[in-house]
Amino acid sequence: GENVEQHPSTLSVQEGDSAVIKCTYSDSASNYFPWYKQELGKGPQLIIDIRSNVGEKKDQRIAVTLNKTAKHFSLHITETQPEDSAVYFCAARTGGNNRLAFGKGNQVVVIP
């Protein structure tokens, strides 16, 4: 099955700086890569996603890049704010069903 790994496990950034989280996946058939933000006591919230036929996607301060050859994708958050502090999960979906394989998550701490 698909195996997704996230690095680093914890990331601390100064408010206003950028944060980058990287994920790698194992199954070259994976075709959809969402990112979720999870706050304490809440379920994962979809913040951005990308399909395998696209290399980059941007939504305001958030962007995702995909490198299919290297089988990795990254989340970029610019101009970080304290409310960006949360656990971020990357996931990958292998074609044929809508089953998502998640990474272990990154704790992002934005220091005011």
Next chain:
Amino acid sequence: DAGVTQSPTHLIKTRGQHVTLRCSPISGHKSVSWYQQVLGQGPQFIFQYYEKEERGRGNFPDRFSARQFPNYSSELNVNALLLGDSALYLCASSSYPGTSSYQPQHFGDGTRLSIL
């Protein structure tokens, strides 16, 4: 519009008991998936249902079962509870099961299950 709703929010059970968790998908969504999230880990896929039929099953024992109703809501059942079943159980909905199409999954806030 209401998002994915799950009930109950918290539940405490003892070993050997049985539990039923409930999920109502986003209006218009016909597919429901269940995930287990152990503390400090990412969600792990348990089941996917579409049009009342099981479309996928993760690597979980037969103690776990689920079903989907005509109104697309779903139940997850776990029998003979073990201490290791303590986790946050998440429900996600999407319009369709999703194959090569774009079918984002939206999660509820989950049911926190604690086994004593």
